[in-house]
Amino acid sequence: MTILLIYIAIFVIAFLAVKFVNSRLEQRHDFTSLKTVTFGDESAVTANRTASVISVIAIFLIWGAFTGSKLTPLHAPGPYQGKGQFDYVVEGPDGQRDGATAFWQVEEKKGAAEDLEITGGDGFAQNDALNIIKYRSGQLRWDGNDEVRRRDGARIVEVNGQPTDFDPNRRDENGNLLQDRPTFRIDNGTATLTDKGALLITPYQGWQMEPIWLPAPEAVWGRIVEIAKEGYQNSTLLEHLGWSLFRVIVGFAFGALVGIPLGYAMGLSDWFRGWFDPIVEFMRPVPPLALIPLVIIWAGIGETGKIILLFLAALWIMTIAARAGVSGVNITKVHAAYSLGASKWQIMRHVIMPNSLPEIFTGARVAMGVCWGTVVAAELVAAEKGAGMMIMVASKFQLTDIVLMGIILIGIIGYGIDILMRRIERWLVPWKGRA
Amino acid sequence: MSGLKLDSISMRFDLPNGDHVQALKNVSLDIKTGELMSVLGPSGCGKTTLLNIIAGFLAPTEGAVLLNDHRVTGPAQERGMVFQKGALFEWMNVRENVAFGPRMNGVPKSESAGKVDHLLEVVGLHDFKEKAIYELSGGMQQRVALARCLANDPDVILMDEPLGALDALTREKMQGLVLKLWKETGKTIILITHSVEEALLLGERLLVMAPRPGRIHKEYRLPFAEMGVGADLREVKHHAEYAITREEILNMIWDMEEEIMGRTEGAA
Ligand SMILES: Nc1ncnc2c1ncn2[C@@H]1O[C@H](COP(=O)(O)OP(=O)(O)O)[C@@H](O)[C@H]1O
Ligand SMILES: [Mg+2]
Numbered sequence: 179m180t181i182l183l184i185y186i187a188i189f190v191i192a193f194l195a196v197k198f199v200n201s202r203l204e205q206r207h208d209f210t211s212l213k214t215v216t217f218g219d220e221s222a223v224t225a226n227r228t229a230s231v232i233s234v235i236a237i238f239l240i241w242g243a244f245t246g247s248k249l250t251p252l253h254a255p256g257p258y259q260g261k262g263q264f265d266y267v268v269e270g271p272d273g274q275r276d277g278a279t280a281f282w283q284v285e286e287k288k289g290a291a292e293d294l295e296i297t298g299g300d301g302f303a304q305n306d307a308l309n310i311i312k313y314r315s316g317q318l319r320w321d322g323n324d325e326v327r328r329r330d331g332a333r334i335v336e337v338n339g340q341p342t343d344f345d346p347n348r349r350d351e352n353g354n355l356l357q358d359r360p361t362f363r364i365d366n367g368t369a370t371l372t373d374k375g376a377l378l379i380t381p382y383q384g385w386q387m388e389p390i391w392l393p394a395p396e397a398v399w400g401r402i403v404e405i406a407k408e409g410y411q412n413s414t415l416l417e418h419l420g421w422s423l424f425r426v427i428v429g430f431a432f433g434a435l436v437g438i439p440l441g442y443a444m445g446l447s448d449w450f451r452g453w454f455d456p457i458v459e460f461m462r463p464v465p466p467l468a469l470i471p472l473v474i475i476w477a478g479i480g481e482t483g484k485i486i487l488l489f490l491a492a493l494w495i496m497t498i499a500a501r502a503g504v505s506g507v508n509i510t511k512v513h514a515a516y517s518l519g520a521s522k523w524q525i526m527r528h529v530i531m532p533n534s535l536p537e538i539f540t541g542a543r544v545a546m547g548v549c550w551g552t553v554v555a556a557e558l559v560a561a562e563k564g565a566g567m568m569i570m571v572a573s574k575f576q577l578t579d580i581v582l583m584g585i586i587l588i589g590i591i592g593y594g595i596d597i598l599m600r601r602i603e604r605w606l607v608p609w610k611g612r613a
Numbered sequence: 614m615s616g617l618k619l620d621s622i623s624m625r626f627d628l629p630n631g632d633h634v635q636a637l638k639n640v641s642l643d644i645k646t647g648e649l650m651s652v653l654g655p656s657g658c659g660k661t662t663l664l665n666i667i668a669g670f671l672a673p674t675e676g677a678v679l680l681n682d683h684r685v686t687g688p689a690q691e692r693g694m695v696f697q698k699g700a701l702f703e704w705m706n707v708r709e710n711v712a713f714g715p716r717m718n719g720v721p722k723s724e725s726a727g728k729v730d731h732l733l734e735v736v737g738l739h740d741f742k743e744k745a746i747y748e749l750s751g752g753m754q755q756r757v758a759l760a761r762c763l764a765n766d767p768d769v770i771l772m773d774e775p776l777g778a779l780d781a782l783t784r785e786k787m788q789g790l791v792l793k794l795w796k797e798t799g800k801t802i803i804l805i806t807h808s809v810e811e812a813l814l815l816g817e818r819l820l821v822m823a824p825r826p827g828r829i830h831k832e833y834r835l836p837f838a839e840m841g842v843g844a845d846l847r848e849v850k851h852h853a854e855y856a857i858t859r860e861e862i863l864n865m866i867w868d869m870e871e872e873i874m875g876r877t878e879g880a881a
Contacts (some may be wrong), residue, residue: 513670514700518714518765519690528713532704609703612747 180385181240188236189229196228238395245394246386254385257313259284261294262381264338264364266320268303271331276301280318282308284381302326308379313388315380317372328375337362337369337377346375393579398586401579410580411571413563419587421563425481426549426595429488433545437493438538441500442530451501458497466491466552470559479560484553491552492545499541503534536610539603546599550592565591615681617644617667617769617801622676624662624827636662637673638826644803644818646768649795649838651816652805653862655869659827660805664771667803668692680768690714693767695758695775701746708733708742710757714765725764732760735797736790752783756790763798772804776811788814789846796842809862813837813855814846821862823869831865833858 216222242250261283269275278299285291294307302325310316326332333345342360349355361370367381389397406415413421443450444458469490477483507530515529557566565588572580603610624637636659644650652660665671667678669688678685680692693714694700701710711732715725733739736756746754755775762770775791776784788811795802806812812819817838823830835858841849849855 508699510696510700511702513668513688514694514696514761515713515717516670516688517668517690517692517694517767518717518761520713520717524717528717529702532702535704607704609745609747612703 181244185236185240188239189232192229192232192236196226241392242395244385244387245389245392245397247394247396249394249396256386257284257384258366258382259312260366262364262366264362264369266334266338266377267336268320268324268326268332269335270302270326274302275335276303278303278305278320278324280306280308280320280377280379282310282316282318282379282381284312285309286312310379310381313383315378318369318377318379320377333375334371334377338364342371344371346371346373390576390578393582397579398582401583402587405580405583410568411563415587418563418568419565419591422550422553422557422565423591425484425488425553425564426546429485429553430492430542430545430549432485432489433492433549434496434542436489437496438500440493441497441502442504442526442534444497444501445504446526446530454497458494458501461490461494462498466548467555470556474560484556484561487556488549488553491548495541495545495548496538499537499544500534502541503537504530506537507533535607536603539599539607539610543596543599543603546595547592550588550595554588616646616648617803618642618679619644619667620677620679622663622666622673622678624659624666624671625674635826637666638828640676640827640829642820642829644801646801647799648817649802649815650804650818650820651812652803652820652822653807653809653812653866654820654822654827654830655824655866655873656807657873658822658824658869660822661773662827663822664773664803664805667769668694668771690718690765691768693762693765693770695755695762695770695772697774698751698754698778701754701757701761703746705746706742707738707744707746707749707757710746711760711764713761718765729760729764732763735763735794736760750783752779752787755779755787759790759794763794763800767800769801769803772802774805774807777807784811785846789841791815792838792842795838809859809866810850812862813859814841814849819862821865824873830869833862 213219213222239250239252241247243252244254246253246256261281263279263281265277265279267275267277278301281294281296283291283294288311291309293309296305296307299305303320304323306318306320306323308316308318320334321327321332324332328346331347333347335341335343340360340362342362344357344360346355348357355373359371359373361368364379367379370378370380372378402415409415410418440450440454444454445451466487469487473483473487473490477486511529511533512525515525520528553564554566557564558570561567565584569581569584569588572578572584619640619642622637622640623635626634626636628634640663652663654660662671666673667685669678669685669692672686685692702713705713708729712722712725712729715728716722730739730742733742736759738753738756738760741749741753746757749757758775772791776787779787791802791804792815794800804812804815806815813835814837816833816835819833819835820829821831821833822828837849837852837855840852
C-alpha cells in the first residue's frame with residue numbers, strides 16, 4: 179500500500195517536473211501540438227515516452243530501495259543489524275528479585291557471527307547472550323544459565339525498566355493464559371514474553387523485504403547469468419525457454435493449420451457453419467487451462483499432451499478469426515473479381531485469403547498470447563523442461579530469485595512474441611487500417 | 614442480334630416478415646453495341662437491382678437478360694463492373710490490379726503487360742504503376758477501377774454510381790475520361806448516377822426510372838455526350854437545350870420524391 183503511494187507520488191512529481199521542463203523548452207508546432215481540443219480526441223493522445231521511461235525506472239528504484247539493492251542510491255530503512263542489550267529483573271519463587279543484562283546481536287545467517295562474550299553478573303540471575311538471524315526473532319531462554327529456573331517458578335517482572343505482572347503459571351482449568359502477553363520496548367527492537375515465560379526478541383525489522391519474499395534486482399540478474407551458464411534442473415536456461423517456445427510454436431502451427439481452413443469453410447458454406455457453430459461457440463469460452471486435467475488424463479503429461487492442449491487453445495481462436503476474415507470481405511470485391519472472370523478457386527486464393535489476412539493476424543496475435551500463457555501454466559502442472567517448470571521447482575525450494583527471473587523472462591518473451599507478430603503483420607498486411 | 618436485350622424483367626424480394634418488395638416490374642430494353650446509357654431515378658427505384666441483374670449477380674424472378682443472343686446466368690468477363698468504391702484489391706499494387714482480369718483468364722503476363730501499360734497511360738496513371746492502392750486519391754482509385762475493367766476487354770461496362778464518392782472537380786475530370794474511353798473503345802456502357810447533370814452529359818440515352826414498383830418512366834436521346842467528347846464539358850452545359858432538359862428531369866424526379874413522401878406520410 180505504502181509502496182503504491184510512493185509509486186504514484188513519483189509520477190506526480192515527475193509529471194510536474196517534465197511539464198515544467200517542457201514549458202521552458204521551445205514549443206513544437208506539429209499538427210497535434212496545435213490542436214486546442216485534445217481531451218477526448220483519441221488521435222491526439224500518444225504514449226508519453228518520458229512517462230514510459232520513468233515508469234520502468236521507478237519500478238526498479240522501488241524494487242531496489244525495498245530490497246536493499248546496491249544499485250539504487252536510496253533505500254527504505256533496513257532491518258537492524260548491530261548489537262543491543264537491555265536489563266531485566268527476575269523474581270524467584272521466594273519473591274527475591276535480581277537484575278541481569280541480556281546482550282544480543284543480529285547475524286546474517288545462522289552461525290555467521292561469533293557468540294557474544296558475557297561475564298556472569300551478580301545475584302542469582304546471570305547475564306545472557308543471544309544471536310538472532312537477520313529478519314528473524316530470537317527466543318532468549320534467560321534462565322538457562324541461572325540458579326533459579328522458570329520451571330521452579332522464576333519469572334520476569336521487569337524489562338528495560340518496564341514492569342509487568344504477567345505470570346505464565348497463572349492459567350485456567352484448560353491451561354489457557356489468564357493475562358495478555360506483554361511486549362516491551364527495548365533499544366532497536368521489541369521483546370515479548372512467550373507463554374512459557376521466555377523472552378522473544380525481535381530486532382527492528384525495517385521496511386525492506388527479505389530476499390526470500392523479494393530478492394534484489396542484482397540477485398535476480400545474478401541468477402539469470404548463473405543459470406544461463408550452468409543451467410537448472412538438468413537443462414540450460416535456453417533449453418527451458420526453448421522448449422516452452424517450441425511447444426507454443428508447434429501447438430499454434432497445428433491450431434492455425436486446422437483452424438484457418440475450418441474458419442474459411444465456416445465462412446463459405448452453410449453446412450460447415452451449421453455443423454461447427456455449436457462446437458466452436460461452446461469451446462470458445464472454455465479457458466484452455468480448464469482442459470489441462472482432461473488432456474493429462476487422455477494424453478499424459480508428455481509432449482503430446484502439451485501440444486494437444488496448445489493446439490486446442492489456438493484452434494478456436496484461429497477458426498473464429500478466419501471466419502471473421504471471410505465475413506469481412508467486402509462483397510463488391512468478390513463481385514468485381516467474378517466480373518473479371520475469376521473462378522471460385524481464384525476468388526478464394528486472390529480475394530478471400532488476402533482480404534482475411536488482417537483478421538487472421540489479429541487472431542494469431544491473440545492465439546500466440548494465449549498459447550504462451552497456457553504453456554507456462556501447463557508446465558507448472560507437470561513438465562520436465564520449460565519456463566513454467568523452472569519456476570515451479572524453484573518455488574518449492576523457496577528460490578524466489580529464480581521464480582522472479584522466470585516471471586521476468588516469461589514476460590519478456592511474451593512481449594517479444596507480440597512485437598514480432600506485429601512486425602510480420604505490418605510487413606505482410608501493409609494496407610491494414612488504411613483501406 | 615448483337616447488343617444487350619432486357620426481356621420484361623421483374624424482380625421481387627420476399628422479406629422475412631412475409632411482405633415483399635417489387636423492386637422491378639416489367640422492364641424491357643434494347644441496347645445496341647456501343648451505346649452509352651445513363652440511368653437516373655430516385656433512391657430505391659431499383660437502379661442497382663437492375664444493374665446487378667445485368668451483371669449476373671442476381672437472377673430476376675421473371676424475364677431474361679440476353680447479351681449477343683445468349684442468356685445471362687451469372688457474372689462473366691464479357692460484362693465488366695465499376696463500383697462506387699471499395700472494389701480494388703488493396704493487397705495488389707496498381708499494375709497488378711489492372712492485370713487481374715487477364716491473369717485470371719490465363720493470359721500470360723508477357724502478353725497482357727503491354728495492354729496494361731497502355732491502359733494505365735490512357736487513364737493517366739503511368740507514373741503510379743507500382744503504388745499501393747491506399748496511397749492513391751479517390752479519383753485515382755476510380756481510374757484504376759476503369760482501367761482494370763477495360764483490361765478484360767468486356768462487351769458491356771456496367772457502372773454503379775462510379776463517380777458518386779468524388780469531389781465536384783475530380784468528378785468533372787472523370788466525366789471527361791469516361792466520355793473519352795467510350796469513344797475510343799466503342800464499348801456499350803450503362804452508367805447509374807444520382808446526378809442529373811452527370812446523366813445528361815454521360816448518356817446518349819437517358820433512362821429515368823420511377824419507384825414502387827421500379828420501372829422505366831421516360832427515356833431521352835441526347836446529343837450532349839457526343840458533343841462532350843474531347844470538348845470542354847462546361848461549354849456543353851451552356852447549351853440551351855441542356856438547361857431545358859435538366860429542368861424537365863429535375864421536376865420529374867422532384868415530383869416522384871414528393872409522391873413517395875406523400876405516400877409514406879399517408880401510410881403513417
Ligand atoms: N436484398 C434485398 N432484399 C430486400 N429488398 C431489397 C434488396 N435489395 C434491394 N431491395 C429493395 O429493392 C428496392 C430497390 O433497391 P436498389 O436497386 O438498391 O435501388 P437504387 O439503387 O435505385 O437506390 C429498394 O426498395 C430496396 O429496399
Ligand atoms: Mg443504388
